[in-house]
Amino acid sequence: MTTTLRPTGPIEEDTDGTRVRTYDVCDNGRPVGAVEIGTDPRFGPSAAVLRRLRIDEPDRRRGRGTIAALAAEEVLRGWGCTQVRLVALADDPGARAFATALGYTARSRNMVKDLGEPVPAPPGDLVGRPMTEAEFDVWRSTAVETYAREWTERGVPEDQARHKSETDHAAHLPDGLATEGMRFDVLAHGDDVVGHVWVARHSDPPGAEPIGYVFDVEVREDRRGHGYGRALMHRAEQLTRDQGLDRLGLHVFESNTPALRLYESLGYATTQYNLAKAL
Secondary structure, three states: OOEEEEEOOOOEEOOOOOEEEEEEEEEOOEEEEEEEEEEEOOOEEEEEEEEEEEEOHHHOOOOHHHHHHHHHHHHHHHOOOOEEEEEEEOOOHHHHHHHHHOOOEEEEEEEEEEOOOOOOOOOOOOEEEEOOHHHHHHHHHHHHHHHHHHHHOOOOOHHHHHHHHHHHHHHHOOOHHHOOOEEEEEEEEOOEEEEEEEEEEEOOOOOOOOEEEEEEEEEOHHHOOOOHHHHHHHHHHHHHHHOOOOEEEEEEEOOOHHHHHHHHHOOOEEEEEEEEEEO
16 A cells, blocks of 8 residues: 555645645545645744645545645645644544644634623622723733743744734734724723733634634733633623624633633633644
8 A cells, every 4th residue: 555645736825925735645546535735824934734634434544644644744844834733623533633643732722602691790899891092002012922922832933923923913903902893801990900801703714603702811910810810701701792792712722721721611612622743
């Protein structure tokens, strides 16, 4: 048995520099599946994505998928990529097990909650209100650096992490605090702000049914451990419902155990795992 990759066409390049190519997976020249690879515009040209891998049912369980994935990694190294990622849906444990066997590790996950129950009021004299322009300027002054650091701490090369952070903030906040569909709120005791949350009206992929999405939530370091994170997430739910939406999603790093436990206790369910591997 000789498993090889055969291009189905030339490399496709988008205006943003993204490269994509599809290959037939062949066994002694006979097509038995397909694999699609590409670069990730969110992380830059050295970041790769294993976009799709399929082996036809009669030819499965013979190691062809493993060989095809490893061959695809060699192609990506030739493109100058230093890391590759893939998505495994939560209802497909086989895909996650396959990726783990190939050396991928779970880096983060996406979670969603269906909103139904009324949102509890903030505890004590805590009050939610929109973030002011001055507060937004302070947040924005460190936001790009903070988000990039969060990725590097999870093993993402510094250049890719910086590219991801700068690209995301520029795309999501073209008009700053006034950007349509974006809402920044804080929770405060009088003038004492204990934390903030950034909630957006979001469609992924573009054109899909919109949901609410938490892009950033943070409790001030010296105010943690008092339930303010839960209160901020309740605030995010209310902001989402105020926009006429009934689902709220978020992204969380796998190593952030306290956040994972909080979201699970609030009723969020994992929809996909994001796994990565150094090349």
